[in-house]
Amino acid sequence: xxxxxxxxxxxxxxxxxxxxxxxxxxxxxxxxxxxxxxxxxxxxxxxxxxxxxxxxxxxxxxxxxxxxxxxxxxxxxxxxxxxxxxxxxxxxxxxxxxxxxxxxxxxxxxxxxxxxxxxxxxxxxxxxxxxxxxxxxxxxxxxxxxxxxxxxxxxxxxxxxxxxxxxxxxxxxxxxxxxxxxxxxxxxxxxxxxxxxxxxxxxxxxxxxxxxxxxxxxxxxxxxxxxxxxxxxxxxxxxxxxxxxxxxxxxxxxxxxxxxxxxxxxxxxxxxxxxxxxxxxxxxxxxxxxxxxxxxxxxxxxxxxxxxxxxxxxxxxxxxxxxxxxxxxxxxxxxxxxxxxxxxxxxxxxxxxxxxxxxxxxxxxxxxxxxxxxxxxxxxxxxxxxxxxxxxxxxxxxxxxxxxxxxxxxxxxxxxxxxxxxxxxxxxxxxxxxxxxxxxxxxxxxxxxxxxxxxxxxxxxxxxxxxxxxxxxxxxxxxxxxxxxxxxxxxxxxxxxxxxxxxxxxxxxxxxxxxxxxxxxxxxxxxxxxxxxxxxxxxxxxxxxxxxxxxxxxxxx
Amino acid sequence: xxxxxxxxxxxxxxxxxxxxxxxxxxxxxxxxxxxxxxxxxxxxxxxxxxxxxxxxxxxxxxxxxxxxxxxxxxxxxxxxxxxxxxxxxxxxxxxxxxxxxxxxxxxxxxxxxxxxxxxxxxxxxxxxxxxxxxxxxxxxxxxxxxxx
Numbered sequence: 203x204x205x206x207x208x209x210x211x212x213x214x215x216x217x218x219x220x221x222x223x224x225x226x227x228x229x230x231x232x233x234x235x236x237x238x239x240x241x242x243x244x245x246x247x248x249x250x251x252x253x254x255x256x257x258x259x260x261x262x263x264x265x266x267x268x269x270x271x272x273x274x275x276x277x278x279x280x281x282x283x284x285x286x287x288x289x290x291x292x293x294x295x296x297x298x299x300x301x302x303x304x305x306x307x308x309x310x311x312x313x314x315x316x317x318x319x320x321x322x323x324x325x326x327x328x329x330x331x332x333x334x335x336x337x338x339x340x341x342x343x344x345x346x347x348x349x350x351x352x353x354x355x356x357x358x359x360x361x362x363x364x365x366x367x368x369x370x371x372x373x374x375x376x377x378x379x380x381x382x383x384x385x386x387x388x389x390x391x392x393x394x395x396x397x398x399x400x401x402x403x404x405x406x407x408x409x410x411x412x413x414x415x416x417x418x419x420x421x422x423x424x425x426x427x428x429x430x431x432x433x434x435x436x437x438x439x440x441x442x443x444x445x446x447x448x449x450x451x452x453x454x455x456x457x458x459x460x461x462x463x464x465x466x467x468x469x470x471x472x473x474x475x476x477x478x479x480x481x482x483x484x485x486x487x488x489x490x491x492x493x494x495x496x497x498x499x500x501x502x503x504x505x506x507x508x509x510x511x512x513x514x515x516x517x518x519x520x521x522x523x524x525x526x527x528x529x530x531x532x533x534x535x536x537x538x539x540x541x542x543x544x545x546x547x548x549x550x551x552x553x554x555x556x557x558x559x560x561x562x563x564x565x566x567x568x569x570x571x572x573x574x575x576x577x578x579x580x581x582x583x584x585x586x587x588x589x590x591x592x593x594x595x596x597x598x599x600x601x602x603x604x605x606x607x608x609x610x611x612x613x614x615x616x617x618x619x620x621x622x623x624x625x626x627x628x629x630x631x632x633x634x635x636x637x638x639x640x641x642x643x644x645x646x647x648x649x650x651x652x653x654x655x656x657x658x659x660x661x662x663x664x665x666x667x668x669x670x671x672x673x674x675x676x677x678x679x680x681x682x683x684x685x686x687x688x689x690x691x692x693x694x695x696x697x698x699x700x701x702x703x704x705x706x707x708x709x710x711x712x713x714x715x716x717x718x719x720x721x722x723x724x725x726x727x728x729x730x731x732x733x734x735x736x737x738x739x740x741x742x743x744x745x746x747x748x749x750x751x752x753x754x755x756x757x758x759x
Numbered sequence: 760x761x762x763x764x765x766x767x768x769x770x771x772x773x774x775x776x777x778x779x780x781x782x783x784x785x786x787x788x789x790x791x792x793x794x795x796x797x798x799x800x801x802x803x804x805x806x807x808x809x810x811x812x813x814x815x816x817x818x819x820x821x822x823x824x825x826x827x828x829x830x831x832x833x834x835x836x837x838x839x840x841x842x843x844x845x846x847x848x849x850x851x852x853x854x855x856x857x858x859x860x861x862x863x864x865x866x867x868x869x870x871x872x873x874x875x876x877x878x879x880x881x882x883x884x885x886x887x888x889x890x891x892x893x894x895x896x897x898x899x900x901x902x903x904x905x906x907x
Contacts, residue, residue, distance in 0.1 A: 215885055215902065218884055219884065222884065223883075225882070226850070226879075226882050229878075230850065237869070238868070238869025238870065238872075239869070243870075246819075246820055247848075329820070329822075355900075356900070356901065359887040359888070359901045359902070360887060360888045360901055361888075362887045362888075363883070365825060365853070365854040365855075365857035365858050365886075365888075365890055366822075366826055366829055366854075366858055367822070367825075368822065368854055369819070369820055369821065369822025369825065369851075370822060371822075443826055443829075446823060446825070446826045447823055447826045447827075451821060451823075481833070481834040482833065482834075483833060486889050487889065493896075493899075493901055496898055496899030496900050497899060497901075499899065500900075
């Protein structure tokens with residue numbers, strides 16, 4: 203089998219490891235059924251293998267390390283959706299996929315099927331280091347300084363069944379980017395890592411710590427500006443060791459690293475990490491250039507060849523077809539190779555469920571990836587799909603292919619590109635249903651010409667204060683709250699996860715679902731009326747403050 | 760009390776097991792009990808006379824003991840026996856061992872079956888990160904297996 207473009211190629215030893223993990227899990231299920239493991243003991247063990255008990259059924263969350271998979275793997279996910287779920291899967295904000303209608307007794311079989319294509323559900327939940335996320339344009343974007351995938355794979359390996367950090371106070375999320383344009387929300391992670399080239403050619407890493415959303419949203423603070431590659435793992439070990447020893451374990455809502463960093467201050471945290479590093483046997487943790495090179499060699503590099511007129515062909519096609527042109531405007535990004543382009547496929551059809559894909563769509567995406575992008579697929583933390591290396595002169599053919607299966611929505615980064623958690627339709631924690639209001643908003647702004655006119659505007663919806671829909675980071679954020687048994691939504695504005703990360707602030711009192719949709723429509727109208735030429739929603743908001751938007755949103759209430 | 764040994768050191772039996780606070784007054788104590796909130800660095804003045812450090816897990820989800828074991832081995836160069844007791848699961852056997860633990864007090868319920876502990880120690884052929892054990896790379900990348 204050829205080496206996949208975009209992710210690490212497993213060998214026999216990696217596959218044996220996966221089989222051992224499945225056998226271990228099967229044994230745990232058996233011990234739960236015969237009573238030697240109590241439910242309290244079994245729960246963290248099954249969570250560490252991605253298996254949740256939701257409102258109506260088990261949910262299995264499958265890991266997609268740094269969001270990248272190949273067409274063979276994607277087809278397998280489609281098959282699993284068809285055979286074991288209700289014919290669809292849901293892509294998550296951690297670049298994973300989850301299946302919401304799983305039977306416990308099917309899980310070992312599903313895990314075995316996943317292992318056939320080198321996939322698993324390891325550490326997609328539980329109080330351990332979770333699936334490492336990265337830039338969806340990694341290795342392709344023109345603005346990238348360092349391809350973060352090799353180090354994301356280093357982190358994946360290092361964190362897999364880590365002997366010391368598998369029973370942490372709480373879950374632990376790491377993101378890594380290699381672009382000056384933060385596309386991973388680095389400052390909303392327990393650890394956010396930004397890679398850039400160092401003087402000797404090896405990358406250096408800027409490390410943020412203690413960011414996160416959830417009940418206590420916090421913007422991560424810089425712990426170190428320039429960690430050398432050889433000390434990357436030692437530094438992460440030291441950060442986690444301080445957290446494992448001192449993070450709170452008495453209250454799960456106070457147990458994330460952000461609470462510890464806030465409690466002692468980032469300076470004290472840095473001193474504690476440096477004290478650890480001063481005692482550690484650094485040689486033991488050294489990330490050698492040889493190890494990095496060996497992992498890098500397991501990634502295939504796409505052979506980027508395009509005809510000289512590829513760009514001219516695309517330009518002409520855009521001129522000839524305004525609909526195609528609109529899609530190219532919103533759904534593509536500049537590739538490092540002038541003959542190629544990065545295409546983002548929206549999983550946010552108007553009125554649809556954000557992040558859901560049917561098995562037929564999943565299969566079609568795999569075919570299109572084979573035909574147009576070296577068989578490589580990326581899942582974004584905004585619940586869309588990216589084909590990273592599309593020849594410019596073939597982009598229109600791809601778009602036509604996507605249109606056939608309802609995947610040509612031109613709304614990436616626009617108001618229809620809504621991020622929502624599963625909400626009360628699935629989740630036992632939720633106060634409100636996130637999906638119906640996402641569908642109503644999607645339908646209200648279904649006109650893609652209107653979306654393009656509105657411009658860059660992100661809506662994030664969470665069904666409860668655990669904030670899985672990242673509402674604090676939305677330009678407009680919606681938080682589901684329960685008011686005497688009724689579902690209401692609280693509106694925040696001004697959040698952003700990209701460069702200049704900020705938390706949204708509350709606009710006013712929570713509203714019922716339909717009134718919320720109307721209020722957002724008025725808020726958007728208000729922006730369109732007040733903006734100056736070329737101003738985005740966030741820029742107008744920054745210039746004018748909340749007041750005009752508050753008045754517009756609540757005028758009829 | 761049934762002990763299970765991981766293989767590095769033979770488990771020792773001590774009649775006198777004291778807390779960290781008691782160590783200063785008990786010159787005869789060769790074994791100490793660390794609670795999960797105790798800082799292992801407090802043992803530094805006594806390491807030469809200690810044969811055994813027992814780490815107590817109040818609940819298996821409290822992972823502080825893993826860090827304590829590594830600190831004892833890596834920072835304090837403790838070469839005596841480290842034992843885990845309390846609420847621990849066989850599923851944690853390899854983690855404990857790779858952090859420097861030598862033996863466990865087997866739980867008195869279904870989790871105390873020594874066969875489960877033995878099986879778990881041999882569950883995985885490789886690991887993806889270095890531990891305190893003597894290990895060799897199994898390339899490419901970060902993988903290691905135990906030196907035999």
